[in-house]
Amino acid sequence: MFWKKQLPLIIVFMMGLIMTVQYFIPHHVSKWVYVNYVDWAIVIAIFGAFLGYFSFLRVHITRIRKKTSNWVFSIITLASLLIMIVFALIDGKGSDSLFQNMFLYTSAAINATVFSLLAFYISSASYRAFRAHSAQAVALLLAAVIMMLGRVPIGDKISFWSAWGIPSINTVSQWILNSPNMAAKRAIALGVGLGSLLMTLKIILGIERTYLGN
Amino acid sequence: MRRLWLVFVVLLILSLLQAEDTFPSKPLTPNLIDIPGDGGNNVYISWKHFATVPGIRYDILRYTTGKDYDKHRSTDEAKFEVITPLQVKTQLPVLEDEPYNDLSTYDFYIYTQSQENDVPKVIAVKLTDENRDSILALGAQKIVRVELEVPPREILDEIPNIFGEGAYYLILPDTLKANVYRPKSVAENVWEFYWSDLPYEGDLSLELKPSQKELDFIDKGVQLLLPGEIEQYYLFKYGKRIISLVTDSVRYTVKYDNISFLQRSSEENPIYPDSHYIYKVCLVQTWKPIKKVFMDSDTVGITPENEPPIIPNTLTALYDSTNNELVLRLSYSGFLNNIKTLFDNVSYSFYKAPEGMETMPVEEDSIEEESTPIGELLIKVSSTWKAVKLNDIKPNDNIFLVITDTIGQTTKSDFIPFNPVTAESLILPPNIIARDKSNDGGDQAILVWDYPELAVRYSVENPTPNLRTENVQERKLYWIPAQDGSLIEISDTIGLEEIPYEAQEVVNIIYPIPLDKLNIRVVYEMWSNEDDKALYGEFRFNDKRKVDKEYTGEMKFENIQPGTYTLIGRIVKKSGGLLKNPESKVEIEIPVNKIIATKFDKPDYYYAIYRGTDPEDLTTFRFVGKADGTDREFIDDFGDWKDAKGEFYYIVQVIGPSYWVARTEPLGPVHIKGNWFNFSKLPIFFAVFIFVAVALFFIYHIKKGREFYVRPIAGIVHIDEALGRATEMGRPIMYVAGLGWIGDIATICSLTILGKVASKAAEYQNRLIVPCYDPIVMIVAQETVKNAFMDAGRPDLYREEDIYYIAAAQFAYAAAVSGLMIREQTAANFFMGRFYAESLILAETGASTGAIQVAGTDDMTQLPFFLTACDYTLIGEELYAASAYLSKDPMQKGSLKAQDYLKALEMLLLIIGVAAATSGIYWFTNIFKAVGTE
Structure with a gap:
């Protein structure tokens, strides 16, 4: 129990305290502590990666063995993993290596494809969000229309009323961004900052122990 | 599925087979130079890379022989080693078939002249009756085609390729003639000379006709020109660089890039004086996707020497x-x-x-x-x-x-x-001192001098563009570029024949006319050092006060009527007060009746700073940097605290515009040491102290058994609702802990909520799927869910294979989780933690499957997406509060109470700050400003 509960809590308390104090100390000893701490974190993360690969292999091998639905995809996944490892071992990971070319012409292209789906999802999400079914939704819709017109040149062109001193669509959209939107964002940011500080304190004091798995 | 797998394999094999078995041309032999005046440990390597040579990279290789280097390795073991790779830009092939490519109807001929240790010189000439016999006697061939782009490989392979020297441009008057008549606009300050009574001071825009010289140049027709044969202006306007000149039997490639590399002696690749080194370069070419070919140049050797020093050539x-x-x-x-x-x-x-x-x-x-x-x-x-x-x-x-x-x-x-010469009267800056820099790690010294000064320039401008275009063709004005923009006017004494060949006639003159109301733009700089604690500028214009709280260095006074006004500027300190010395205050009379702009009156001298260890021995003082005349401090950064050990002295030289010099005596000694507290972070320290004290107060009292009311959080009740619905439908629950790692606050909160969700899932006997992005988060999630199932008394329902790692790649993870939602038809989805661009992909996919979705994140950029696509969203700190609220631990609730009180304190500070700033009191907000600017 000591190794699994008390010791991690003692380490967290000590390191939390040291790193808090380190923030206020500019001395080179303090910097040395910080640099080493970051290096340790990287080393630990590398060990963590092995756990991830183990889990990954176990899941896909189990699927192939049990021949669950779509088990062929698991073969492709494991083959891809193996091919990339072999390429990296044979030819390194340089700018024109086999590994890099496989990454650029398969993985990067697929990533870009998934990312491009966002455009369609934004459209469908906007359609749902901007339906004028209540007073708040109407306000949201109006703000959205002003923002969209304010971002394109036509917004300024159609603002004929600006000649009489009434703010143009561009001006109003900028005001929405800079005033009400910024106020809300800063309110959230202040709350997040305060919440982070207290959560850190709880972790240091051992009140918050989720990271230990309980 | 089998077909898909076969297609994948076939595609892979085809891509391998498609790799072309073509080799790049042999690279040219590199030219090696022993750097003169050095210690014999630098070699400069250069060679030419011609545009028609395919390749993506050159490797510089070295074979090492010689007494010093061979101590460590036998000759048998010695081999060529890569010193460095150098990437090259290869132009994409273009199949060019334009009228200008065909030169067969013109009498352009080409011949070569050999050069020692270099590619031959390519000479292209137009055949005339006078030079015909002599040119043909040299074996010149007729040019039938020019290429301005790199042709495709199959065309390149048709005839032999010769590399040569000759930066030729093709001048194409017919296709580019339109450029001539495009009005050219130049800005010149010539107005005052002719029309001094205008309400404007500054550069005028002149619209010009082309000169007679330019028109005659156009009339010459198609030309092949070298850069020295005509002004660069014509070359770039009407010409394009030629890549290859083609005859019936040979392609002469003349466009190349000079590739060079300075190899300095290093631990990995040492260079010793008087040792012999052999170099070559290797051209590397990759045929996509995986085929590679290599081609080596001839080798060349060099023996670097430690030469005697070189006298400065501008002594x-x-x-x-x-x-x-x-x-x-x-x-x-x-x-x-x-x-x-x-x-x-x-x-x-x-x-x-x-x-x-x-x-x-x-x-x-x-x-x-x-x-x-x-x-x-x-x-x-x-x-x-x-x-x-x-x-x-x-x-x-x-x-x-x-x-x-x-x-x-x-x-x-x-x-x-x-x-x-007559000595310049240079004055050494007053109050100059050298000392250890405070609030650092012990690797910096600082020199400070002089008094803080406020420098101001201003411009009187129109609020909206108001330009007048005046046609002056009747006046017959000519602009002469060579004479730095002067104008000549045809008059009784100056005839058209006296106008220079390159002069251009002025068509229009464009200048601004002031409106009834004008804007004043004030731009300022604070020339100060860290001891002055200057924060920003404060200005009064016509009794109107403005402060530049963000220190943008610029402010505007709008809609000013004509008249003369006084501008008073001061420097505000971090304490909120004003600097008192006379240099920190300016008072200017601004005439607001014409468009005008002033400039900063900056010093024309600068400072050179030297650091030494012995004040008696000037050879120990080495140059460490220079500072402008407007600077008031210089920070000497040693880079490493170990180099800053000991006693140091500084000498400052003032160097005037005519390079006259004045210098201080050695300043010091300076002992550099690290500091154990950063006093610039003192306000942050106090804020943290207050916040922690309040939190501990509540935690202490709740531990003692005191009851506090804790506000309810709306989103939390919907977690139970979602779980209940999934149970009713008999479909699994999916929990996504985001893309954060275990060190993220949002991830830790998410895992707390996961414990609660897992507990309920065990209670309702429902399946819980947790796909993970980070392997360590996965391990913690497995422990959390396992404990929750055990606490609920149903360890038999725990399935470790449902909490697994997917990939630490953002969109791979998003695609996998989206696929999972569709395949498993999850009834309830939870997205709690840190998210990025994948948030909407996940939430929209979940929404399309009809699942009930609860999200929570502290990332402001992703909140709108979750609010739109999910049923319930925990906004910002609600995510943190939810984890505390769900926990049964009373101390967690105590922290929640403290958070509420601290938020009230923040609100109070905000209200006071807004009220103070609105009332023109800035010292209160400056306290927080000072923290932000450190």
Whole structure:
């Protein structure tokens, strides 16, 4: 129990305290502590990666063995993993290596494809969000229309009323961004900052122990 | 599925087979240069890469022989090693078939002249009756085609390719003639000379016709020109660089890039003087996707030497006969300036030759300085000095320089001729001190000097563009570019024949006309150092006060009616007060009746700073940096605290516009030490202290058993609702802990909520799927869910294979989780933690499956997406609060209470700050500003 509960809590308390104090100390000893701490974190993360690969292999091998639905995809996944490892071992990971070319012409292209789906999802999400079914939704819709017109040149062109001193669509959209939107964002940011500080304190004091798995 | 797998394999095999078995051309032999004046440990490698040579990379390879290097390895083991790879830009092939490619109807001929150690020179000429016989006698061939782009490989392979020297441009008047008549606009300050009564001061825009010279150039027709044959303006406007000149049997490629690399001696690849090294380059080409080909150049050798030092080629002596002072400037120019950092010079010694010595004896060069006294030593400084001043020098004294390098080799200059000047009155800055920099790690020193100063410039502008275009063709004005923009007007005394060939006629003159109301733009700079604690500028214009709280350095006063106004500017300190010294205040009269702009009155001198260890020995003082005349401080950063151990002195030189010099005596000693508290973070320290104290107060009292009311969080009740619905539908629950790692606060909160969700899932006997992005988060999630199932008394329902790692790649993870939602038809989805661009992909996919979705994140950019696509969203700190609220631990609830009180404190500070700033009181907000600017 000591190794699994008390010791991690003692380490967290000590390191939390040291790193808090380190923030206020500019001395080179303090910097040395910080640099080493970051290096340790990287080393630990590398060990963590092995756990991830183990889990990954176990899941896909189990699927192939049990021949669950779509088990062929698991073969492709494991083959891809193996091919990339072999390429990296044979030819390194340089700018024109086999590994890099496989990454650029398969993985990067697929990533870009998934990312491009966002455009369609934004459209469908906007359609749902901007339906004028209540007073708040109407306000949201109006703000959205002003923002969209304010971002394109036509917004300024159609603002004929600006000649009489009434703010143009561009001006109003900028005001929405800079005033009400910024106020809300800063309110959230202040709350997040305060919440982070207290959560850190709880972790240091051992009140918050989720990271230990309980 | 099997078909899909087969397609994948076939595609892979096809892509491998498609790799072309073509080899790149052999690269040219590199040219090696031993850097003169260095310690024999630098080699400059260069070669030409022609545009028609395919390739993506050159590797520079070295084969090492010689006494020093071979100590560590036998000759048998020695081999070529890659020194460095260099990427090259290969132009994409273009199949060019434009009318301008065909030169067969013109009489352009081409021949080559061989050059020693280089590619031949390619000469293209137009055949005339006068040169026909002589050109054909040289074996010239007719040019049938020019290429302005790199042709495809199959065309390149049709005829042999010869690489040659010749930067030819094709001039195409027919296709590019439209450029001639495009009005050209230049900005010139010529208005005052002709129309001085206008309400405008500044550059005018002139719209010009093309000159007669340009029109005649166009009329010459198609031309092949080298850069030196015509002004660059014409070359770039009407010409395009030729890549290849093609005859019936040969392609002459003339466009190339010079590739070069300076190899300096390093631990991995040392270069020792007098050792012999052999180099070659290897061209690497990759045929996509995986095929690679290599081609080596011929080898070439070099033996670097440690040469004697080189005398600065701009060594000048400024002599003021009134004060008998001599300033010696030491600098390299041209090619030597580019390589001066490679020299191994150690010191500069200035000597006065004995009386009667008329010339410098040549034979004494490169002799140990100490062993041969050659005159009276006047001053000896380190070789990093830019200038030195000598006193008590007579006009007929013979002064010369001796440079010493690292191994004691010396080089003497001739007697330095004096240039008579009048000494500049340079004043050393007042209050100059050198000291240890505070609030640092012990690796910085600081020099501060002078009083803080506010510098202001202003411009009177129209609020909206109001330009007048005046046609002046009747006046017959001509603009002459060569004479720096002067105008000539045809008059009784100046006829058209006196107008220069390159002069351009002025069509229109464009200038602004002031409106009834004008804007004043004030731009300011604060010339101060860290001791002055200057924060921003405060200005009064016509009794209107404005402060630049964000220190943008600029402010605007709008809609000002014509008149004369007073602008008063001051510098505000971090404490909120104003700096008192007279230099920190300005008072200017601004005439608001014409468009005008002023400039900063900046000092024309600068400071050179030297650091040394012995105040008596100037050779220890090495140049560490320079500061502008507007600067008031210089931070000497050692880079590493270990280099800052000991005692240091500083010398500051003031160098004037005519390079006259004044310098301080050594300042110091400075002992550099690290600090154990950063006082600039004191306000943050107090804020953290107060926050922690409040939190501990509540935690202490709740631990003692005191009850506090904790506000309910709306989103939390919907977690139970979602779980209940999933159970009713008999479909699994999916929990996504985001893309954060275990160190993220949002991830830790998410795992707390996961514990609660898992507990309920166990209670309702429902399946819980947790796909993970980070392996460590996965391990913690497995432990959390396992404990929750055990606490609920259903360890049999726990399935470790449902909490697994997917990938630490953002969109791979998003695609996998989206697929999972669709395949498993999850009834409830939870997205809690840190998310990025994948948030909407996940939430929209979940929404399309009809699942009930609860999200929570502290990332403001992703909140709108979750609010739109999910049923319930925990916004920002609600995510943190939810984890505390769900926990049964009373101390967690105590922290929640503290958070509410601290939020109230923040609100109070905000209200006071807004009220103070609105009332024109800025000291309160400056307290927080000071924290932000550190």
